[in-house]
Amino acid sequence: MDLWAFIEETNRADDPDSLFLLFQQQLGALGFDRVCYSLMTDHPECGMSAGHAVARNYPEDWMKYYSAMGYEDVDPVRKAVMTARRPFTWDEMEVYRRHDTREKRVMNEATEAKLLDGMGVSIYGPRGEVVGVGFASSHGGVDLNPNVMSAVQMLTNQFHQRYMGMMRDRNGIPRRPVQLSAREKEVLLWSSRGKSNYVIGEILCISTHSVDTHFRKAFRKLEVNDRIMAIVKAIRLGLINP
Missing domain, CATH: 1.10.10.10 (Winged helix-like DNA-binding domain superfamily/Winged helix DNA-binding domain)
Structure with missing residues (x-):
């Protein structure tokens, strides 16, 4: 993975779809071919309201089923990203599976939908904004070691920054210049x-x-x-x- 090349390519991307495609390609090199990017809270700095899976390539049949079942309210991954201070694997959430049968059902059915070797990343904004991103493999076999998880976190941060900038421009919200000493x-x-x-x-x-x-x-x-x-x-x- 060449992080510098990814930064350059995403900075040149001129629309959200091409940006998301670059993100998917880099994640694929790490073994993840599924990603779901959600705004857990409103993001007024770019004119966007909270929304689940605003950018995703999870299977559409799973997304429709997930919505129909109301899983957004019980999904343990969504709960975890609200408080996580580091990248986490879905296997770390075993406590949820033990104590709540609906949460256990969500995760078991995600596995049946070929969302394997899952992990999550949280991004926190300065005014209480939260973004949650889920990653999975449809084939399995991802080595979820600390280096891979750190790489995913860095890619996610770059994607997020560019995506927020694009949405800010699209919604006509002026940028404030940043001046560092x-x-x-x-x-x-x-x-x-x-x-x-x-x-x-x-x-x-x-x-x-x-x-x-x-x-x-x-x-x-x-x-x-x-x-x-x-x-x-x-x-x-x-x-x-x-």
């Missing part, structure tokens, strides 16, 4: 190269507390909540070049 750009740049707060502080001759302060200021300006999102957005906006 030199220090804020530096901490993001060194973080993109895998450096810890301590190492960044040593390089820049500042304390780790100051490093953290610069990160928090950058997060606020970029309207994100974590480093991966900040780095992806800063690269997309041309603010840093790793």
Whole structure:
């Protein structure tokens, strides 16, 4: 997987369909040929209301059945993405299967619909927005190791940023220019190269507390909540070049 190439290609994409196709292609290289991107809350910054599966390639017969059964209200994956702070596998949700028969039924029937080796990713916005993304394989055999899950998370963050930008433009909502200080750009740049707060502080001759302060200021300006999102957005906006 070439993350830099994916960023360049998605930044050149000019419509949501071509963007989603690029996302699917990269996920396919990791073993996932099914993805379901949902807005768990309203997203006023791009003029969109909450909606399940606003971008997806899950089987249509499963989506129709899921809707007819009212599974949106009991789906344990949807519940998990509202609180998860890291990517998670569906197998980690065994507790849901033990305690609620309807939730167990949702997951068992998803398996029957060939949604295998599932995982989920949550994205949180600065004003309480939540996006939930589900991934699965119709063939199985995906190695859900930490590296694969981190790669999926990074791809998802880039897709999300571009998708939100496209929807903002489509709905006529003006963009606010982002201006980072030199220090804020530096901490993001060194973080993109895998450096810890301590190492960044040593390089820049500042304390780790100051490093953290610069990160928090950058997060606020970029309207994100974590480093991966900040780095992806800063690269997309041309603010840093790793």
